[in-house]
Amino acid sequence: MKIDCVCTSWYASVRTLRPDSLMEANNDVALDIIITNVVSVFRTRCHLNLRTIALEGSNVIYKPEVGKVLMKLRKPRITASIWSSGKIICTGATSEEEAKLGARRLARCLQKLGFKVKFTAFKVVNVLAVCTMPFHIHLIQFTKNNRPIASYEPELHPAASYRIKNLKATVQVFSTGSITVTGPNVRHVAMAVEQIYPLLFECKSTMR
């Protein structure tokens, strides 16, 4: 699911980074932020018998050694880990709304199986998104400019990681210009991209 996010203030701040000689009208750049995964949790407020779910539900995988059941929904494409305490974690959605719909479908499914399910405490806990910048990035310059928030260890991982504390978001920056952003919700992810774009722009390289 693609989201379009903006802020005129962000746009303005990007504009101010560019040298005046290149500032012409209509030199905007579109950034696609593609959400690849949304993780959410909810509670059913009742005990769930995992054996019953494994027997009566289709598309389920029972893992007795871990004590959970994996249930996969087709539409929206979601995988849910169901524990007997009634806590359920859903992964694989591509938007917050899809995650909610999938979770509700799942709760309905469990209701049909005979459990007294209540759909409560639904919360999106993690959102993973990717974005590609139209330029490549000097990772060492980026790390130098943003110490100590940014860290880059080529011997460990090819990307530089940048943690935004106030948004609780982590951005991994690759030299090809791709970035992956993880945050607690979509809004924070979008804000993280807005925040990091000027920093990446400073370290961009279009040479070679």
Added chain:
Amino acid sequence: MMGSGRKCPDCGSSNVVEDDLYSQPQLVCTDCGSVVSEGQLTTTRSEEVQGTIVRYSQSTAVDKQPCRNQIKGLKRVRALCRILRLPPVIEETSESLFAQAYESTDFLHVSLPKKETLAGCCVLLGCRMQGWPVTMGTVTSLLDTDSCLMGTVYKMVVSTLKLESPHTNIMDLMEGHCREYHLSPPGVPEEFCESADRLASRASALVELASDTWLMTGRHPVPVMVASVYLAWLSLKPSPARLKLSLGRFCQMAKVAVPGPASKRVTELKEVLCRLGQELPWQKGAVVSPQKVAALVGDVLKHRISLLKRAIRSHEDALAMDSVSGTEGLDVANTPSSTLPLSLCTDGVAPICEDLPIGSSPCSEGQPDFHQSQLPTPHAEGCQTVQSVRDSEDVVVTATGSAKNPEARGEPARGSAEHWGKRHPFVPPCARNPSKKPRLAETGPEVTGDEEISDSEIEGYLRTPLEMREFAETQMKLQSDSY
């Protein structure tokens, strides 16, 4: 000093207080000073009340003694420093880092392997802070631990101690690395011998070239170093015997381990060298094959900068030719010097890509960013068409996506499928050949999350009674078979 309800026998005053003489309890009259009564001077331990609030260990212990693991860890740090022959400054730095990290709360309830790895991480951090070139791989192999664990603990140490971990200069690593290669007479035929100094200087130049052409960024440094040493060795004496030897056999002969990606790096480096070799004036534009490029490496490295300029210029000319033939009436006359890369517009001092802290200054930021004209406006335009306005809570990107340059604006049809990597001659290899399909936003159904869920949607996820029975029977059969 509470007054007790007694009268002094001498003066009759009732102002009698408890006033102990050391450990002997006494009742004393405050008016005349006479002792009214006194307790026993010597008491048993259980009767003694004073001085029992403070624990014995707290009162007598002067300094906290380090625990056994901490002592072992410090010994390990010292041993590592002796093995690596590090100067005393680094040894002291590492010991203090270890002591600080060990006593911090983050490392309090940590497993023993992590504590053992902590010693190596402190040595590594100490070396980095003092600019001593040591790779993580070296320390990992000395500790005989897992590289993932090493990475985890290293990051923990850096964040716990709130330090900055400077990057190792790969050029410093290069010399030490080249000395590991056994390429001297006794074990190796005369034909294949090479001195470490010559190898180091040629390999360093190759590493600089690799960093200029985006082969170093984000990559592990060791495979690139091995690849450049191999190519340096080939090029210093490109005889048929040497050219026949593959990377694996070379490393076997030199008694050096071959890292996995090294052969890919060799291929990538050779590709870059071929492209630059093609620009040599005496090649007259003839294509250079990877097998024959070893002979040209020396010349390529000598004239690296001008060859890079020429390669970029000819790539741009080729692109301009394509666009002229592709779309008519296009003014593409200005592929000017403005499209030259930043660093090559400097005063000819060897500019190095910033992906390595090689020591020369990075590209000057004062110069305008010329390649803006070549930003992937087609990509942006392609996105514009896909743009969809979602619910009211979304806000629209200022994504008009039109070009920065007038001429680029005139190339709408060309671009949406073309990756921006194709517009530049030297880009990270994965950007040049994006083998994966570009990730498109899957336009899933427009959902609000609060829609009605009908029964029919759910029925697909439930088994029918017949299926349930069959499943239960099969399970029982399988269980009975397994017994």
